[in-house]
Amino acid sequence: MGNYSSRQQAAQSETPTYFTQEELSKLKSEFKTGGVENVQPLLQKKLKELDKTxxxxxxxxxxxxxxxxxxxxxxxxxxxxxxxxxxxxxxxxxxxxxxxxxxxxxxxxxxxxxxxxxxxxxxxxxxxxxxxxxxxxxxxxxxxxxxxxxxxxxxxxxxxxxxxxxxxxxxxxxxxxxxxxxxxxxxxxxxxxxxxxxxxxxxxxxxxxxxxxxxxxxxxxxxxxxxxxxxxxxxxxxxxxxxxLALPNLSVEIIQKKGEVLKERIWMLAILVGGVGAIPVPGLSAACNIGILIGVIIYFRECMCLDHVALGRLANRKGKSVEALKAAAPSPLLGEITADVIVWLCTALVAVSAVASVLYFAPLVGSLFGAGSSFLMAFLILSNALNLLIECAIELLAVAKGAE
Structure with missing residues (x-):
């Protein structure tokens, strides 16, 4: 509990990555006056800025x-x-x-x-x-x-x-x-x-x-x-x-650094996923925008060099088939991402630890959290997906080095 409190205090004293102090103040002000609906356009603008950099x-x-x-x-x-x-x-x-x-x-x-x-x-x-x-x-x-x-x-x-x-x-x-x-x-x-x-x-x-x-x-x-x-x-x-994010997966350190970069974006994406066109899905405890979730996970997969084209290039260089590479790091995330995969990602999740992580990155939206909130569910899904993709990338790096 002590670690959780100190982490929360640290988060509340820091400016979330990518935001100026002025932008952070505006986010907090908009959230206080209009809730998550007022915050979403600001986050969409920031994410577009990151994509267009x-x-x-x-x-x-x-x-x-x-x-x-x-x-x-x-x-x-x-x-x-x-x-x-x-x-x-x-x-x-x-x-x-x-x-x-x-x-x-x-x-x-x-x-x-x-x-x-x-x-x-x-x-x-x-x-x-x-x-x-x-x-x-x-x-x-x-x-x-x-x-x-x-x-x-x-x-x-x-x-x-x-x-x-x-x-x-x-x-x-x-x-x-x-x-x-x-x-x-x-x-x-x-x-x-x-x-x-x-x-x-x-x-x-x-x-x-x-x-x-x-x-x-x-x-x-x-x-x-x-x-x-x-x-x-x-x-x-x-x-x-x-x-x-543009670096090739040459080391575990690079893969983990990519993971850190993407984790810093998850709370923004989760607010959008949990509030924009959210619909109930059988197997999920809260409504989420499944289309956005799938798109984000596919983007994570590309950044981790785990999309089909990148795996094809790796397979050609190492004299293996794409199927052999996928068998070395088996995961549903290396195949087609569907609603069933999203539901699968929700299994074996610990909500309390996720709340602590979210508070670390996004103290301004702490009051949104509840075990069944759409935001928390989206955060859990994306965090779980990213962690699994990081593990897959590290496993495939070991396979590639073994082939050498």
């Missing part, structure tokens, strides 16, 4: 550095997948080309033309690429970083934007060294490569640069996970949440 990520550098392969890796795609960025030895990009995330189209990676080519001198490059539109820049090199890279970084800094240096193809370099030497220390060699990159950038005018050593083919190894964490941490809260 754009994130534009520029990937640039000299030709042949692996920009397209990197973009595909960040989107969870291989070069053979539909919608993948074209991969070629020669420069394949003459104009900035945007590649949307497969499930979150407002997240877009831009493959910029390589610098230092006959088509683009550095000066003309800076003018034509319209740097202002991008949220941050990733400068990729497959060897040493050049004077062009340093000039780009300084221009990006002048515009007040973030940039990150990525040294690609580290796997190929280490494999080549391993074959040539009787004694080989991968960590020591990576330190040498880093010093070489940092030294070159320092001479070109970038003091103390941070360089990430990655392989786009082994994107759960080397410093690919550290890069993704750095990119997320430097973004504003709303864009950070969008970026996290």
């Amino acid at each position: 754009e994130l534009n990520i520029a990937v640039t550098g000299d030709t042949g550095t692996g920009k397209s392969t990197f973009i595909n890796a960040m989107r969870g795609l291989c070069s053979e997948d539909e919608g993948a960025a074209a991969v070629g030895i020669t420069e394949t990009t003459m104009e900035p080309t945007g590649y949307p995330h497969p499930n979150l189209p407002n997240v877009r990676y831009w493959d910029l033309p390589g610098t230092g080519t006959p088509q683009f001198t550095t000066d003309s490059y800076l003018k034509k690429m319209k740097f202002e539109k991008y949220d941050f820049f990733i400068i990729v090199s497959a060897g040493r970083f050049t004077e062009n890279d340093a000039k780009l970084a300084m221009e990006i800094k002048r515009l007040g934007k973030k940039f990150y240096f990525v040294r690609s193809k580290i796997d190929a370099d280490l494999n080549s060294m391993r074959q040539q030497r009787k004694e080989f220390d991968a960590d020591a060699e990576m330190r040498k490569i880093r010093r070489y990159c940092v030294s070159g950038l320092g001479k070109a005018g970038i003091p103390d640069p941070t360089v990430f050593l990655i392989s786009s083919f082994d994107n759960d190894m080397y410093e690919f996970p550290r890069l993704m964490k750095a990119l997320a941490d430097d973004l504003p809260k709303i864009k950070q949440s969008v970026f996290v």
